[in-house]
Amino acid sequence: MNxxxxxxxxxxxxxxxxxxxxxILAGLAGHWGTLDLSLNPDxxxxxxSYAGxxxxxxxQGQTVVGTGALVPLSADTAQIVRMSVAAGLRRKGIGGQILARLCDHARLNGLQKIILETTATWQDVIEFYQTHGFRITHYQDGDAYFVLALSA
Incomplete structure (x- = not known):
């Protein structure tokens, strides 16, 4: 891939x-070192699974190199899930562009905040979200939870 x-x-x-x-599965396998397919039925x-x-x-050309989904939870809140970028293209701005587009979509649809979670030991992922304005709200069951308040 160029x-x-x-x-x-x-x-x-x-x-x-x-x-x-x-x-997405390749990204999970890369982070975990193994993969349990039964954990990802969506x-x-x-x-x-993501109809709404x-x-x-x-x-990039004919190749999928990244994903991200914005899932509405209520009239003012959505959750970002399934963020993934091809291993060889990480740290090149693709994830940031996906995240910015998801946040823009949320703003355009009148949402007030976005939440997300990731594994608490994935420090590079945590730093990525913090760099983009998300703040950690709490840790629970091995995960870090984030929020981003949106302005109009």
Whole structure:
């Protein structure tokens, strides 16, 4: 993959299913060192699992290189889930661009805050979210929980 090739950001389409699932699972396997497929049933039918969400897919040419979803929880709050960037393209701004687009979408839809969680031992991921304005609200059961208050 050429890291200088233009990245396109498009909403998830049913035909993206296999590539998006593979990218997310590869990212999880990379972080955990192993993978339990039974823990990710939402990835078996992303279109159905995230029907009410804004699920963004980053493309470099014909290759999926990143994902992120904004899932509405209430009239004023949404949760970011399934953030993932291809291992060889991390720290090149793709994750930040996905996150910015998800936050912009939330603002445009009148949301007041975004929450998310990640594994508490994934320090690089925690630092990524903190760099983008998220603050840790608490730790629970091995996870770090974040919030970002949105302004109009």
């Amino acid at each position: 890291p200088d090739k233009e990245i396109r950001f498009l909403p998830f389409q049913a035909e993206d299913q296999a590539a998006v699932k593979a990218l 990835l078996n039918d992303i279109g159905r 969400a804004y699920f963004l897919v980053a493309w």
